[in-house]
Amino acid sequence: MTLTDTNSWTGIREELLRRIHDRIWEPGSQIPHEADLAEEFGCARTTVNRALRDLAESGLVIRKRRAGTRVALNPPQRATLTIPIIREEVEALGKTYQHSLLERACQPVPPILHGVFHASLGEDVVYLKTLHFADDRPYAFEERHINLKAVPEARARKFEVSSANEWLVHNAPYSRGELSFSALNASDETAQILDCTPGTALFSMERITWMGEEPITHVKLIFAPGYRMHSVI
């Protein structure tokens, strides 16, 4: 046994991981009971439990109330993304955040979003074009539509002091969202806004959020060249 610390749950987890990796415990096989592992490691049962819970949360073992714990046959690969408010993302880089509202209009739902806003087609949406800056450099260009049926207060908001991104997070909670990520070549307009060469590869994110069945907002962000999104499994 190569355990460095049998008193900490992370030390126990390290050893359990080693046994899974080295196939001492085969995929699909049952692993020893908590109490037996606690005895083997000379630690509290709660310590073993904490380690097993962690492995279960990352999908490496499957725990069942009566059937005990098994090594997963096919661990799912789930990654978690944290999507911060852009101001916070910029400030976390040690840079100064600013934003500038380039355009604001109340208008009918554009045809490209009829699918998303189908329940609210009679209503106007607020359309916003915003440029986010990090230390005076363009950071991301945002195009957003806000559903006035879901967020009527947005009709009167100017979104000049607090960005729509930040205001909505605090004032229009949502229950679910869909995101997609892609790469696109900068158009002439986007290149001018983001101060880069037309054709530069840019990272883009689209997000639609709902509260229950009601769409809240659709947003498309195009990040300045070099942007990288991080995630952990």
Next chain:
Amino acid sequence: MTLTDTNSWTGIREELLRRIHDRIWEPGSQIPHEADLAEEFGCARTTVNRALRDLAESGLVIRKRRAGTRVALNPPQRATLTIPIIREEVEALGKTYQHSLLERACQPVPPILHGVFHASLGEDVVYLKTLHFADDRPYAFEERHINLKAVPEARARKFEVSSANEWLVHNAPYSRGELSFSALNASDETAQILDCTPGTALFSMERITWMGEEPITHVKLIFAPGYRMHSVI
């Protein structure tokens, strides 16, 4: 109350989420004590604790030892990505999957990956260049390094029948991973491999996985034009 199941922690979590979303519990406000919630729901205190722990882990509530539990002022927006095996991703599109091994070598760790593989610098890595196809069209170009110290069986594998992607998922489980996503302009070589015009914006993913402290593999995928990655909140 709209609870469907007050005996399961997931049922309790559902109801706590509803109260947060509906602003019954305002951002920043203190929520009732565990014992009071257990009494209200007629469940064990450990069940409430499990639900609160889950909400704390996703950043929706802040728990402090003496100060109790508060609704987060500024909940982070966590999205979940499922990262399938490429064959399964292609087949889910109703297309036929194939892959072709373009290059395979055993070689020292390249300088660009010294940081990642620092614990195994004396060992060779397996370097693989693979092209994944969907219906005879290039789908993604993969460059991979496998740490032979962690996965010695990889030295003898040809990866011609089963891709390294798929073989590793089944044979070299990992405990954690880091991913990053970005956009890049196709180089001449990449454009030729993916059958597109040089300069085309392409979506790229890099992933490093570890088992405990030992790196398993580093992979860089560059997807054919038009690729879109989806995620839910």
